[in-house]
Amino acid sequence: xxxxxxxxxxxxxxxxYTRAGVVKAVDGVRFALERGxxxxxxxxxxxxxxxxxxxxxxxxxxxxxxxxxxxxLWDGRDLxxxxxxxxxxxxxxxIGMILQDPLISLNPVFTIANxxxxxxxxxxxxxxxxxxxxxxxxxxxxxHIPSPEARLSQYPFEFSGGMRQRTVAAIALAGSPGLLIADxxxxxxxxxxxxxxxxxxxxxxxxxxxALILVTHDLGIVAETCNKVAVMYAGKIVEFxxxxxxxxxxxxxxxxxxxxxxxxxxxxxxxxxQISGEPPNLLDPPAGCAFEPRCHRAMQACKKARxxxxxxxxxxxxxxxxxEAGEVR
Amino acid sequence: MGxxxxxxxxxxxxxxxxxxxxxxxxxxxxxxxxxxxxSIASGxxxxxxxxxxxxxxxxxxxxxxxxxxxxxxxxxxxxxxxxxxxxxxxxYRTRVxxxxxxxxxxxxxxxxxxxxxxxxxEIHARTGPNRLTKIEIREKVxxxxxxxxxxxxxxxxxxxELSGGQKQRVAIARAMILEPTMLVLDEPVSALDVSIRAxxxxxxxxxxxxxxxxxxxxxxxxxxxxxxxxxxxxxYLGRIVEIGDTEEIYERPLHPYTKALFRAMPLxxxxxxxxxxxxxxxxxxxxxLPKGCRFCPRCDEAMPVCSAVDPExxxxxxxxxVACHLIGGPQLTKATHQRGSNE
Ligand SMILES: Nc1ncnc2c1ncn2[C@@H]1O[C@H](COP(=O)(O)OP(=O)(O)OP(=O)(O)O)[C@@H](O)[C@H]1O
Ligand SMILES: Nc1ncnc2c1ncn2[C@@H]1O[C@H](COP(=O)(O)OP(=O)(O)OP(=O)(O)O)[C@@H](O)[C@H]1O
Ligand SMILES: [Mg+2]
Ligand SMILES: [Mg+2]
Numbered sequence: 001x002x003x004x005x006x007x008x009x010x011x012x013x014x015x016x017y018t019r020a021g022v023v024k025a026v027d028g029v030r031f032a033l034e035r036g037x038x039x040x041x042x043x044x045x046x047x048x049x050x051x052x053x054x055x056x057x058x059x060x061x062x063x064x065x066x067x068x069x070x071x072x073l074w075d076g077r078d079l080x081x082x083x084x085x086x087x088x089x090x091x092x093x094x095i096g097m098i099l100q101d102p103l104i105s106l107n108p109v110f111t112i113a114n115x116x117x118x119x120x121x122x123x124x125x126x127x128x129x130x131x132x133x134x135x136x137x138x139x140x141x142x143x144h145i146p147s148p149e150a151r152l153s154q155y156p157f158e159f160s161g162g163m164r165q166r167t168v169a170a171i172a173l174a175g176s177p178g179l180l181i182a183d184x185x186x187x188x189x190x191x192x193x194x195x196x197x198x199x200x201x202x203x204x205x206x207x208x209x210x211a212l213i214l215v216t217h218d219l220g221i222v223a224e225t226c227n228k229v230a231v232m233y234a235g236k237i238v239e240f241x242x243x244x245x246x247x248x249x250x251x252x253x254x255x256x257x258x259x260x261x262x263x264x265x266x267x268x269x270x271x272x273x274q275i276s277g278e279p280p281n282l283l284d285p286p287a288g289c290a291f292e293p294r295c296h297r298a299m300q301a302c303k304k305a306r307x308x309x310x311x312x313x314x315x316x317x318x319x320x321x322x323x324e325a326g327e328v329r
Numbered sequence: 330m331g332x333x334x335x336x337x338x339x340x341x342x343x344x345x346x347x348x349x350x351x352x353x354x355x356x357x358x359x360x361x362x363x364x365x366x367x368s369i370a371s372g373x374x375x376x377x378x379x380x381x382x383x384x385x386x387x388x389x390x391x392x393x394x395x396x397x398x399x400x401x402x403x404x405x406x407x408x409x410x411x412x413x414x415x416x417x418x419x420x421y422r423t424r425v426x427x428x429x430x431x432x433x434x435x436x437x438x439x440x441x442x443x444x445x446x447x448x449x450x451e452i453h454a455r456t457g458p459n460r461l462t463k464i465e466i467r468e469k470v471x472x473x474x475x476x477x478x479x480x481x482x483x484x485x486x487x488x489x490e491l492s493g494g495q496k497q498r499v500a501i502a503r504a505m506i507l508e509p510t511m512l513v514l515d516e517p518v519s520a521l522d523v524s525i526r527a528x529x530x531x532x533x534x535x536x537x538x539x540x541x542x543x544x545x546x547x548x549x550x551x552x553x554x555x556x557x558x559x560x561x562x563x564x565y566l567g568r569i570v571e572i573g574d575t576e577e578i579y580e581r582p583l584h585p586y587t588k589a590l591f592r593a594m595p596l597x598x599x600x601x602x603x604x605x606x607x608x609x610x611x612x613x614x615x616x617x618l619p620k621g622c623r624f625c626p627r628c629d630e631a632m633p634v635c636s637a638v639d640p641e642x643x644x645x646x647x648x649x650x651v652a653c654h655l656i657g658g659p660q661l662t663k664a665t666h667q668r669g670s671n672e
Contacts, residue, residue, distance in 0.1 A: 044522050045493070146610070160611050161381070190380040190549060192608040195593035217522060220552075220595025224603065244599040261527040262597060265555025265579045271534065272527035272556070278492065 004073070005032040006211055007056075007179060012070035014048075014055045017063070023282045025051040025065065027235035030309070033179070033228075036205060038212040040222030040243065042258075043232030044279050049215045052232070053181050056213075057097055058087050074179075092119055096172030098165075098182040105168045106156040112167060113152035116140060119174035139170040143200060162193035166200070173204065183215040198225050219259065223247055231255045234280050234290035237309060241316025251318040253297045289321065297322040333371040333406060333511060333543050334392065338364050340400035341387050345616055359616045361387040363567035364401070366642075369560070371510075374537070374544040376558030376575060378551060378590065380612045383564040385547040389515045392545065393427050394418075406510075423453055426504035428497070430516035435500060436488040443484040446470045446502045453507055473502045477532060494525035498532065505536065511543040518553060530557065551594050555579055563587045566615055566623040569642060573649030583651045586624045622654065630655055 014026035025048045033039055041049045054060050055067050058079065072079040079090065091097065099105050107115060116136045117126075126132035133152070140148035143166040156164055165185060172180055182201070186194040202225060204210060214225060222229050222243060229246045231239040231254065239252040250256040260273035277294040286292055288303040295302070302321050309319040342358040362384040369375045377385050390396040392403060394410060403410050405425065413421055426449075429435050436445055447470045454461045461469070474484065477498040488496055497517065504512055514533070518526040530553070536542055548554050554561060554575070561575040563586065571584040582588045589608045610627045613619060619626050621636040628635065634654050642652040 044524065162611055190612065191551070191593040191595075192380065192589055193611065194595075196608070198595075218595060219523075219597040223597045223599045223601070224595050247597055247599050258523055259597065261524050263527070263530060263552045263556035265552055265575075271531050274527050274531060275524040 004076070006035050006037070006074075007033040008071075008073040009052075009056065010071040010073070012052065012055055012067065012072065014051050014060065014065055014067045016051075016065045018283075021283045024235050024285070025282070026055055026067075029070075029232075029235075029237055031230055031237060031240055033211050033213070035178070035211055036209045037228055038202075038205060038214065038226040040226035040229040041213060041215045041232065042217055042219060042222060042229060045217070046279065046282065047232040048235040049232055050183055051235075053097075053183050053213065053215060057091055057095065057181060058082075058084075059091075059097075092172075092177075093123060093175040094178055096175055096177035096180040098168050098172050098180070098185045105171075106164060108156055111153050111155060112140075112159075116167065116170050116174060119171060123175065135174075139174050140167075142173065142204070143167070143170045144196065145170070162189050162197070165189060165197060169197070169200065176208065177210060179211045179213070181213045184217075185214070186216075186221065194221075201225065219247065219262065231258070234282060234285060236290070236306075236319065237317075238291065238320070239316065239318045240309070241314075241318075245314065245316050251312060251316060251323055252291075252320050253295045253322070254291045257294075289319075331371050332368045334545070335368040335404045336365050336388075336392075336401065337404070338366050338401040339388070339391060339398050339403060340364055341384075341391055341396065342399045357616060360567045360618065361615055362391065362398075365562075365569055366401075367562060367569065367572055369543060369545060371543055372537075372541045373560060374546060374558040376554035376561045377545065377547045377564060378549065378554055378561060379564035380549065380590075382566070382612060382615060384567045384615070385549075385564055386515055388564075389427070389513050389545070389547050393425060393513050394421060419453065423507045424509050425511045425513065426507065426509040427513045427515065428500050428504050428517045430519050436496060436503075438488055440487070441484070442474075442479075442486050442488070442491070442499055443467075443470055445488070445499060446473060446506055449503060449507050469506060470502075473506050476505070476536075477502045478528075492525075494521055494528060497521060497525075497529055501529070501532065501536075508540070509542070511545070514544060514546040516548055517546065519548065519550060526553070533557070551590060563590070566613055566618065568623060568652060569650075570624065570652045571650070572642070573647070577647060577649065583645065583649065583656050584624075584653050585628050585630050585655070589627075622652075 010030050012026050012029040016023040016025045029052055041052065043049055051065065056072050056079065060066065067080060075094065079087065113136055116139060117132050120126045120132055120135050126135055137148050140151065145151055145163060145166060159167060186197055189197060198221065201212060205212060216222060226243050229241065229243050230237045231252065233254050239246060239255045246255060247259065250259055257273065257275045261275060263272060275294050280286060280290045288305055289307050292298045292302040299322060307319045307321045309317050310324065311317050312323065339362060341362040342360050344356045345359045346356050365388060377388065379385055391398050405421065408417065410421060447466050450461060450466050450469060471481065474481065479495060479498055483491060483495065491499065518529050521529060537544065546554065546557055558575045561578050562569045562572040563584065565586050571578065571587045578587065582591055592604065593608065608627050613623065613626060621638055622640050625631050625635040632654060640652045640654050642650045645651050645656055
């Protein structure tokens, strides 16, 4: 019998209830992660990346969004069936999180020491004040905060953007999580600071075997940081596989288009590839494949039914009828 | 191709009061832009790169006359824009237009799209010899919306009813309606998705081909700048540290900061092996500049002279200028030797 994966998301469905109607923000997402895996979750704005993460963490905006189906298997349990109390113990301890805006994640009225120490206190992991102080200093050093002793009594506003983001990481890591979910952790950072931060994540993964889900719309970051990638479109994963496979020979026409649309230095005279049309209206999605109206490979059949995600001969998964029909590659 | 815009030793210092009570304390200069000199050829694209706080937007605002330099001069089409009278000011406002990152912030939420695009015409073309009628304005607006590929029906929409990419196209239509010769684009695609970004960049390149426009594009995204610009200036803490032909800088960056930026730039190539960490430390503060070279505290290649003497931007040939003791130093020493001993 093979061992169960570290995290297994099965047919996850999260809907948003808006005045204008129901949005299937996450519409049958499935993937599995092993220890040490690093999954890049990419896709257009509104494709459901944050909703997928927030569904796993059970941090959905209430009452606007609700998970209506699926399973999230973690350490032998389905997270979707846990009580709120049990779930709080999972969050921050077993699964760490870095949400998009570091200013929201940090509390402006508590000191850095207080906030970074919180996970240790919750866990009862520190023996007395000086031990707690040592542990806090230790994680601050791990995330490369300069002169951490002097920083303990400071407040978030006294930190630069990069330092704040690393402090959020320190809090996430204080719980020694088996999985870290990071939603666009570097969007507000400069490239050199971003580079430092991504190196830090890789370093920690190597040291602890922690798995990572990294949401980003930068395929460069995925290439650098992740070993697996999931491409989302309109609430579904349309391609999932090994980073090298997906980025060097994309199977799904949407992945292909995304890669072709990237500006490449030294190509000034050339026009960039453009995905025609607009992203789908999720309140009234097409009956068939959601990408069909913009797809240059679309066939008649694509309008009729949404293609299921299937494993291809090279091991990756993709949801495209043209692929099944052998039209592509 | 003549020069359309020239900056000569342009400075913008802000007085920042620190310490003490309100009204007291010491005033310190924050050197947001500290001696920028360059010129832009008419019809070309000039890129400005650099990290947060390096002074890119401040420089953009000085060029747009949204702010005034505390030193130096800016010349546009041969006229000093610091010395324009009311008529000159009106002229400048029709020649140079801006597009900013946050389209939703720069579009009035209470105005319909048609009114937003028509507004510059209402201000500048309702009077004077080239006066337009209401109908002519309407026709121009419709034509411009078509040029930026927005469907006619959005004319009557409000900004919040449009997607991010559509809003950015409205901002471009508004900037283009007076048929300017130059656009200052401050992070015009940074907030957009990959696929929408491609649409907007293509649109900008079409406009340039069609009207011979000059662009000054500010961005922290080196891939976008590499695609768009023919000349590139790299800024660090208020200074231009490297400037030259974009493709050549990409091929062979000389300043250690430029090199670090390229090393840090994520590329969608899973086979690229990244070398040493690109940079240590954080970008410094423009309020508390280090002695000597501003980049010195983060530089791996720093020499003793770097923490003592602020390097000048020097010509290194092929139209490239670099402000670094490593690059300028040896060459200067050689020249001194040849000239004999002056010092
Ligand atoms: N609070 C909310 N109320 C109602 N609908 C919401 C809410 N948050 C998200 N949605 C819907 O869920 C969909 C998925 O949103 P989500 O935030 O997961 O997108 P995303 O892929 O993370 O996009 P981005 O790249 O912009 O962060 C959106 O299209 C939106 O319509
Ligand atoms: N009105 C102002 N008063 C005081 N300081 C200012 C003002 N405007 C800008 N600055 C300072 O000038 C410096 C340069 O800022 P600027 O906005 O030009 O940077 P930037 O390169 O555009 O950065 P970003 O990439 O974050 O947009 C910063 O240190 C900033 O704090
Ligand atoms: Mg999101
Ligand atoms: Mg700026």
